[in-house]
Amino acid sequence: QVQLVESGGGSVRAGGSLRLSCVASGNIFVLNRIEFMGWYRQTPGKPRELVASIFRDGRTFYGGSVKGRFTISSDNAKNTVFLQMNSLKSEDTGVYYCRASAVLDRGEDSVSWGQGTQVTVSS
Numbered sequence: 001q002v003q004l005v006e007s008g009g010g011s012v013r014a015g016g017s018l019r020l021s022c023v024a025s026g027n028i029f030v031l032n033r034i035e036f037m038g039w040y041r042q043t044p045g046k047p048r049e050l051v052a053s054i055f056r057d058g059r060t061f062y063g064g065s066v067k068g069r070f071t072i073s074s075d076n077a078k079n080t081v082f083l084q085m086n087s088l089k090s091e092d093t094g095v096y097y098c099r100a101s102a103v104l105d106r107g108e109d110s111v112s113w114g115q116g117t118q119v120t121v122s123s
Contacts, residue, residue, distance in 0.1 A: 001030045001102075001110055001112070002025070002026040002030050002034070002102065002112040003025050003112065004023070004098045004113065005022065005023050005114060005115075006020060006022050006096065006097070006114045006115065007020070007022075007023075008021050008083075008117060009096060009117030009118045010118075011121075011122065012088055013121070013122055013123075014088060014089055014090055015087060016088050016121070017084070017086045018085045019082060019083070019084050019085070020039065020082065020085065020096055020098075020119075021080060022037065022080065022081045022082075022083075022100075022114060023078070023079065023080050024080070024112070025079065030102045031079050033102040033103055033104060034056070034079065034100050034101065034102045035055060035056050035102065035103045036053060036055055036056075036099075037054055037074060037098065037099065038050055038051075038052065038072075038098070039051045039052050039053070039072065039081070039083045039096055039097070039098060039099075040096070040099060041092075041119075042095050042116070043093070043095075048097065051066055051096070052070055052071075053072065054081060056076060066085075066092070069086050069087045070083060070084065070086070071083070071086075081100075085119070088119075089121060089123075090122065091121075092119060092121050093121050094118075094119060095117070095118055096117050096118075097113055097116045098113070098114040099112070099113055099114075100112045
C-alpha cells in the first residue's frame, strides 16, 4: 500500500555529516493517515534498533546514542522524513531503514519498511 524509498547514505569520515531522506508513496488514503515515521539502524548480528522517530504532531524521540547529534524532521505535505546526522561516529555505521505507520479504521495499522540505505563511518 505504501512504498518507502531512502536516500542519502554513503561513506564519511568520523565527525562528518549525512542527511538521509525517506519518501513515502503509494495509496493516497494510507499516505494521508501516516502518523509515525522513524529511522532504524541494523548491524549484522544485532537487532534492528530505533534511532529516531517523529509523529505527525511533531513529537520526536531519539535513541540515547544519537541525542545531540541527530535531528529528525518531516515534511508532512510531501510525505517525507529526514534524518540530519552530525558528528558521526564509527558506531553509527549500519544500514538505516525508514519505517512508516498509518492508522486506519477500527484500530488497524499499516506498517511499511524501506529497503535501507548504507551508512559507513570511518575513523
